[in-house]
Amino acid sequence: MRSLVLAALALPLAACGGGGKEGAGNNSQQAATIQEQVSANLTDDPQNMMVPITPPSPSPIAAIPTAFQGRWGMVANDCDPARADNKGLLTIAGNHLSFYESRGDAAKIRTTGRNRIAFDLPMSGEGMTWSEPTVLTLEGDGRTLIRETTGPADRAGSNRYQKCPA
Structure with a gap:
Protein backbone atom coordinates (compact mmCIF):
# COMPACT_ATOMS: atom_id res chain seq x y z
CA MET A 1 0.00 0.00 0.00
CA ARG A 2 2.79 2.39 0.94
CA SER A 3 4.66 1.73 -2.33
CA LEU A 4 1.46 2.50 -4.23
CA VAL A 5 1.13 5.81 -2.38
CA LEU A 6 4.79 6.63 -3.00
CA ALA A 7 4.45 5.77 -6.67
CA ALA A 8 1.40 8.00 -6.95
CA LEU A 9 3.28 10.83 -5.25
CA ALA A 10 6.43 10.34 -7.37
CA LEU A 11 4.57 10.19 -10.72
CA PRO A 12 3.80 13.94 -10.89
CA LEU A 13 7.41 14.66 -9.95
CA ALA A 14 8.69 12.51 -12.81
CA ALA A 15 6.44 14.39 -15.21
CA CYS A 16 8.00 17.69 -14.16
CA GLY A 17 11.58 16.55 -14.65
CA GLY A 18 11.79 17.08 -18.40
CA GLY A 19 13.12 13.56 -19.06
CA GLY A 20 16.80 14.57 -19.10
CA LYS A 21 19.58 13.16 -16.99
CA GLU A 22 19.59 16.21 -14.72
CA GLY A 23 15.82 16.01 -14.17
CA ALA A 24 15.94 12.30 -13.31
CA GLY A 25 18.37 12.95 -10.47
CA ASN A 26 16.17 15.69 -9.07
CA ASN A 27 13.09 13.48 -9.32
CA SER A 28 14.64 10.64 -7.34
CA GLN A 29 15.85 13.12 -4.72
CA GLN A 30 12.35 14.65 -4.51
CA ALA A 31 10.77 11.18 -4.30
CA ALA A 32 13.14 10.25 -1.46
CA THR A 33 12.15 13.44 0.38
CA ILE A 34 8.47 12.61 -0.05
CA GLN A 35 9.10 9.02 1.10
CA GLU A 36 10.76 10.34 4.28
CA GLN A 37 7.78 12.61 4.94
CA VAL A 38 5.25 9.85 4.30
CA SER A 39 7.22 7.36 6.39
CA ALA A 40 7.34 9.81 9.30
CA ASN A 41 3.57 10.30 9.05
CA LEU A 42 2.96 6.55 8.96
CA THR A 43 5.12 6.16 12.06
CA ASP A 44 2.89 8.65 13.89
CA ASP A 45 -0.28 7.07 12.50
CA PRO A 46 0.52 3.59 11.11
CA GLN A 47 -3.12 2.84 10.26
CA ASN A 48 -3.51 6.24 8.56
CA MET A 49 -6.59 6.84 10.74
CA MET A 50 -6.02 10.37 12.02
CA VAL A 51 -7.99 13.09 10.36
CA PRO A 52 -7.29 16.66 11.43
CA ILE A 53 -10.41 18.17 12.95
CA THR A 54 -10.69 21.79 13.91
CA PRO A 55 -12.72 22.06 17.12
CA PRO A 56 -15.57 24.52 16.97
CA SER A 57 -14.92 27.85 18.58
CA PRO A 58 -17.03 28.54 21.68
CA SER A 59 -20.41 30.07 20.86
CA PRO A 60 -22.18 32.12 23.53
CA ILE A 61 -25.71 30.98 24.41
CA ALA A 62 -28.31 32.55 26.72
CA ALA A 63 -29.28 29.49 28.74
CA ILE A 64 -28.28 25.96 29.63
CA PRO A 65 -29.91 23.76 26.93
CA THR A 66 -32.94 21.64 27.82
CA ALA A 67 -31.02 18.36 27.43
CA PHE A 68 -28.91 19.31 30.48
CA GLN A 69 -31.92 20.26 32.63
CA GLY A 70 -33.32 18.03 35.36
CA ARG A 71 -32.21 15.93 38.30
CA TRP A 72 -28.93 14.02 38.09
CA GLY A 73 -27.61 11.51 40.63
CA MET A 74 -24.14 10.12 41.23
CA VAL A 75 -25.73 6.94 42.66
CA ALA A 76 -29.30 5.59 42.43
CA ASN A 77 -30.21 6.74 45.98
CA ASP A 78 -29.49 10.36 44.99
CA CYS A 79 -32.57 10.27 42.76
CA ASP A 80 -34.95 9.24 45.57
CA PRO A 81 -36.74 12.45 46.67
CA ALA A 82 -37.75 10.82 49.97
CA ARG A 83 -34.12 10.47 51.06
CA ALA A 84 -32.38 13.20 53.05
CA ASP A 85 -28.89 11.85 52.37
CA ASN A 86 -28.79 12.40 48.60
CA LYS A 87 -25.40 14.14 48.72
CA GLY A 88 -24.64 13.37 45.06
CA LEU A 89 -27.78 15.01 43.67
CA LEU A 90 -27.36 17.79 41.10
CA THR A 91 -30.45 19.68 39.98
CA ILE A 92 -30.27 21.95 36.94
CA ALA A 93 -33.24 24.27 36.43
CA GLY A 94 -32.79 27.12 33.98
CA ASN A 95 -29.30 28.47 34.62
CA HIS A 96 -29.45 27.50 38.31
CA LEU A 97 -27.46 24.51 39.63
CA SER A 98 -28.25 23.09 43.08
CA PHE A 99 -26.09 20.61 44.97
CA TYR A 100 -26.53 19.08 48.42
CA GLU A 101 -25.30 22.14 50.36
CA SER A 102 -24.41 24.67 47.66
CA ARG A 103 -25.89 26.42 44.67
CA GLY A 104 -24.94 28.73 41.83
CA ASP A 105 -26.17 30.47 38.72
CA ALA A 106 -24.30 29.81 35.47
CA ALA A 107 -22.85 32.87 33.72
CA LYS A 108 -21.13 33.34 30.35
CA ILE A 109 -22.58 30.08 29.03
CA ARG A 110 -21.10 28.85 25.76
CA THR A 111 -21.19 25.72 23.64
CA THR A 112 -17.74 24.18 23.19
CA GLY A 113 -18.68 21.13 21.14
CA ARG A 114 -21.45 18.70 20.40
CA ASN A 115 -23.31 18.01 23.69
CA ARG A 116 -20.78 20.11 25.61
CA ILE A 117 -21.16 23.49 27.33
CA ALA A 118 -18.90 25.59 29.53
CA PHE A 119 -19.70 28.41 31.93
CA ASP A 120 -18.55 30.33 34.96
CA LEU A 121 -20.31 29.16 38.10
CA PRO A 122 -20.24 31.53 41.09
CA MET A 123 -21.21 29.32 44.03
CA LEU A 136 -20.86 19.83 31.27
CA THR A 137 -20.83 17.04 28.71
CA LEU A 138 -23.70 14.72 27.81
CA GLU A 139 -22.63 11.23 26.81
CA GLY A 140 -24.28 8.29 25.13
CA ASP A 141 -28.01 8.74 24.80
CA GLY A 142 -28.00 11.90 26.95
CA ARG A 143 -28.59 9.95 30.18
CA THR A 144 -25.02 10.46 31.46
CA LEU A 145 -23.66 13.85 32.47
CA ILE A 146 -20.00 14.57 33.12
CA ARG A 147 -19.26 17.68 35.22
CA GLU A 148 -15.69 18.97 35.15
CA THR A 149 -14.67 21.85 37.38
CA THR A 150 -11.54 23.89 37.76
CA GLY A 151 -10.77 26.45 40.40
CA PRO A 152 -9.65 25.87 43.97
CA ALA A 153 -7.68 22.62 44.26
CA ASP A 154 -10.10 21.21 46.84
CA ARG A 155 -13.03 21.67 44.42
CA ALA A 156 -11.46 20.83 41.03
CA GLY A 157 -12.27 17.49 39.45
CA SER A 158 -14.70 15.46 37.43
CA ASN A 159 -17.99 13.84 38.44
CA ARG A 160 -20.28 11.44 36.56
CA TYR A 161 -24.06 11.60 36.98
CA GLN A 162 -27.00 9.56 35.68
CA LYS A 163 -30.30 11.19 34.77
CA CYS A 164 -32.92 10.60 37.46
CA PRO A 165 -36.25 9.12 36.35
CA ALA A 166 -38.96 11.73 35.86
Whole structure:
Protein backbone atom coordinates (compact mmCIF):
# COMPACT_ATOMS: atom_id res chain seq x y z
CA MET A 1 0.00 0.00 0.00
CA ARG A 2 2.79 2.39 0.94
CA SER A 3 4.66 1.73 -2.33
CA LEU A 4 1.46 2.50 -4.23
CA VAL A 5 1.13 5.81 -2.38
CA LEU A 6 4.79 6.63 -3.00
CA ALA A 7 4.45 5.77 -6.67
CA ALA A 8 1.40 8.00 -6.95
CA LEU A 9 3.28 10.83 -5.25
CA ALA A 10 6.43 10.34 -7.37
CA LEU A 11 4.57 10.19 -10.72
CA PRO A 12 3.80 13.94 -10.89
CA LEU A 13 7.41 14.66 -9.95
CA ALA A 14 8.69 12.51 -12.81
CA ALA A 15 6.44 14.39 -15.21
CA CYS A 16 8.00 17.69 -14.16
CA GLY A 17 11.58 16.55 -14.65
CA GLY A 18 11.79 17.08 -18.40
CA GLY A 19 13.12 13.56 -19.06
CA GLY A 20 16.80 14.57 -19.10
CA LYS A 21 19.58 13.16 -16.99
CA GLU A 22 19.59 16.21 -14.72
CA GLY A 23 15.82 16.01 -14.17
CA ALA A 24 15.94 12.30 -13.31
CA GLY A 25 18.37 12.95 -10.47
CA ASN A 26 16.17 15.69 -9.07
CA ASN A 27 13.09 13.48 -9.32
CA SER A 28 14.64 10.64 -7.34
CA GLN A 29 15.85 13.12 -4.72
CA GLN A 30 12.35 14.65 -4.51
CA ALA A 31 10.77 11.18 -4.30
CA ALA A 32 13.14 10.25 -1.46
CA THR A 33 12.15 13.44 0.38
CA ILE A 34 8.47 12.61 -0.05
CA GLN A 35 9.10 9.02 1.10
CA GLU A 36 10.76 10.34 4.28
CA GLN A 37 7.78 12.61 4.94
CA VAL A 38 5.25 9.85 4.30
CA SER A 39 7.22 7.36 6.39
CA ALA A 40 7.34 9.81 9.30
CA ASN A 41 3.57 10.30 9.05
CA LEU A 42 2.96 6.55 8.96
CA THR A 43 5.12 6.16 12.06
CA ASP A 44 2.89 8.65 13.89
CA ASP A 45 -0.28 7.07 12.50
CA PRO A 46 0.52 3.59 11.11
CA GLN A 47 -3.12 2.84 10.26
CA ASN A 48 -3.51 6.24 8.56
CA MET A 49 -6.59 6.84 10.74
CA MET A 50 -6.02 10.37 12.02
CA VAL A 51 -7.99 13.09 10.36
CA PRO A 52 -7.29 16.66 11.43
CA ILE A 53 -10.41 18.17 12.95
CA THR A 54 -10.69 21.79 13.91
CA PRO A 55 -12.72 22.06 17.12
CA PRO A 56 -15.57 24.52 16.97
CA SER A 57 -14.92 27.85 18.58
CA PRO A 58 -17.03 28.54 21.68
CA SER A 59 -20.41 30.07 20.86
CA PRO A 60 -22.18 32.12 23.53
CA ILE A 61 -25.71 30.98 24.41
CA ALA A 62 -28.31 32.55 26.72
CA ALA A 63 -29.28 29.49 28.74
CA ILE A 64 -28.28 25.96 29.63
CA PRO A 65 -29.91 23.76 26.93
CA THR A 66 -32.94 21.64 27.82
CA ALA A 67 -31.02 18.36 27.43
CA PHE A 68 -28.91 19.31 30.48
CA GLN A 69 -31.92 20.26 32.63
CA GLY A 70 -33.32 18.03 35.36
CA ARG A 71 -32.21 15.93 38.30
CA TRP A 72 -28.93 14.02 38.09
CA GLY A 73 -27.61 11.51 40.63
CA MET A 74 -24.14 10.12 41.23
CA VAL A 75 -25.73 6.94 42.66
CA ALA A 76 -29.30 5.59 42.43
CA ASN A 77 -30.21 6.74 45.98
CA ASP A 78 -29.49 10.36 44.99
CA CYS A 79 -32.57 10.27 42.76
CA ASP A 80 -34.95 9.24 45.57
CA PRO A 81 -36.74 12.45 46.67
CA ALA A 82 -37.75 10.82 49.97
CA ARG A 83 -34.12 10.47 51.06
CA ALA A 84 -32.38 13.20 53.05
CA ASP A 85 -28.89 11.85 52.37
CA ASN A 86 -28.79 12.40 48.60
CA LYS A 87 -25.40 14.14 48.72
CA GLY A 88 -24.64 13.37 45.06
CA LEU A 89 -27.78 15.01 43.67
CA LEU A 90 -27.36 17.79 41.10
CA THR A 91 -30.45 19.68 39.98
CA ILE A 92 -30.27 21.95 36.94
CA ALA A 93 -33.24 24.27 36.43
CA GLY A 94 -32.79 27.12 33.98
CA ASN A 95 -29.30 28.47 34.62
CA HIS A 96 -29.45 27.50 38.31
CA LEU A 97 -27.46 24.51 39.63
CA SER A 98 -28.25 23.09 43.08
CA PHE A 99 -26.09 20.61 44.97
CA TYR A 100 -26.53 19.08 48.42
CA GLU A 101 -25.30 22.14 50.36
CA SER A 102 -24.41 24.67 47.66
CA ARG A 103 -25.89 26.42 44.67
CA GLY A 104 -24.94 28.73 41.83
CA ASP A 105 -26.17 30.47 38.72
CA ALA A 106 -24.30 29.81 35.47
CA ALA A 107 -22.85 32.87 33.72
CA LYS A 108 -21.13 33.34 30.35
CA ILE A 109 -22.58 30.08 29.03
CA ARG A 110 -21.10 28.85 25.76
CA THR A 111 -21.19 25.72 23.64
CA THR A 112 -17.74 24.18 23.19
CA GLY A 113 -18.68 21.13 21.14
CA ARG A 114 -21.45 18.70 20.40
CA ASN A 115 -23.31 18.01 23.69
CA ARG A 116 -20.78 20.11 25.61
CA ILE A 117 -21.16 23.49 27.33
CA ALA A 118 -18.90 25.59 29.53
CA PHE A 119 -19.70 28.41 31.93
CA ASP A 120 -18.55 30.33 34.96
CA LEU A 121 -20.31 29.16 38.10
CA PRO A 122 -20.24 31.53 41.09
CA MET A 123 -21.21 29.32 44.03
CA SER A 124 -22.38 29.78 47.60
CA GLY A 125 -22.99 27.36 50.42
CA GLU A 126 -22.33 26.82 54.09
CA GLY A 127 -21.50 30.51 54.56
CA MET A 128 -18.83 30.59 51.84
CA THR A 129 -18.62 31.84 48.24
CA TRP A 130 -16.33 30.69 45.44
CA SER A 131 -16.27 30.30 41.67
CA GLU A 132 -16.08 27.07 39.69
CA PRO A 133 -15.38 27.29 35.96
CA THR A 134 -17.48 24.33 34.79
CA VAL A 135 -17.83 22.12 31.72
CA LEU A 136 -20.86 19.83 31.27
CA THR A 137 -20.83 17.04 28.71
CA LEU A 138 -23.70 14.72 27.81
CA GLU A 139 -22.63 11.23 26.81
CA GLY A 140 -24.28 8.29 25.13
CA ASP A 141 -28.01 8.74 24.80
CA GLY A 142 -28.00 11.90 26.95
CA ARG A 143 -28.59 9.95 30.18
CA THR A 144 -25.02 10.46 31.46
CA LEU A 145 -23.66 13.85 32.47
CA ILE A 146 -20.00 14.57 33.12
CA ARG A 147 -19.26 17.68 35.22
CA GLU A 148 -15.69 18.97 35.15
CA THR A 149 -14.67 21.85 37.38
CA THR A 150 -11.54 23.89 37.76
CA GLY A 151 -10.77 26.45 40.40
CA PRO A 152 -9.65 25.87 43.97
CA ALA A 153 -7.68 22.62 44.26
CA ASP A 154 -10.10 21.21 46.84
CA ARG A 155 -13.03 21.67 44.42
CA ALA A 156 -11.46 20.83 41.03
CA GLY A 157 -12.27 17.49 39.45
CA SER A 158 -14.70 15.46 37.43
CA ASN A 159 -17.99 13.84 38.44
CA ARG A 160 -20.28 11.44 36.56
CA TYR A 161 -24.06 11.60 36.98
CA GLN A 162 -27.00 9.56 35.68
CA LYS A 163 -30.30 11.19 34.77
CA CYS A 164 -32.92 10.60 37.46
CA PRO A 165 -36.25 9.12 36.35
CA ALA A 166 -38.96 11.73 35.86
